[in-house]
Amino acid sequence: MEKRSKAVLSNPRNAAEEVQALQDAIYVIGGKWKLPIINSICNGNRRFREIERSIPGITTRMLSRELKEMELNQLIRRTENPDSPTKVEYSATDYCYSFGHIILEMISWGKAHKEKIIRGN
Template identity: 70%
Template sequence: MKDQCIKVQQTEEDIKALQDTIYVIGGKWKLPIIHSICNGNNHFKEIERSIPGITTRMLSRSLRELEDNKLITRTVDPNVPTLVEYEFTEYAKEYGVLINEMIRWGKHHKKMIIGQL
């Protein structure tokens, strides 16, 4: 089994980069939020409805962190007092490949665990 691992030279810089990535996408909510926005849910309530189990407080906090990390933008329409729209940034498009691969792997993993492989 050990021979089947992907081997790369491990440096301190690589470990720190991996830790940075985990920090940005960490937790169970950020990836689903990005996925939801990428699938056209641009308003707070749409995003909230599309993610089972997320609380309003957690969504608000996670959106702020994603905005701080330049993965989404938040736009407030001055003509409609409560209309706020979230969009993913060009920078976040790179993230899409990672998200899709994680979804693929997660489906495969679940089948493996429940014995369907």
């Protein structure tokens, strides 16, 4: 962890730069729906309705808005098949996969946290 910290953090530390980087990351992947959407797409759901059905509680309007924002941030790719009727599919970009290890760590931490809370220590 110390070696990774030295590679990422400036010396001397620049708190404003670190906070800005955290805010940028949270802006791009934060919120209630972005990570579940990425997880759904990475689990093979490519069509809008497949993604929608795989995420309990998300509305059509919210999914549409999030997908557009994620496309602008180059996390997903929207591919439109010109055949009639139009078929639209979504896929994760290589850029999206670049933070896959972070998602795995978050899942691991979330499981451990839940267990810690249940055990009460």
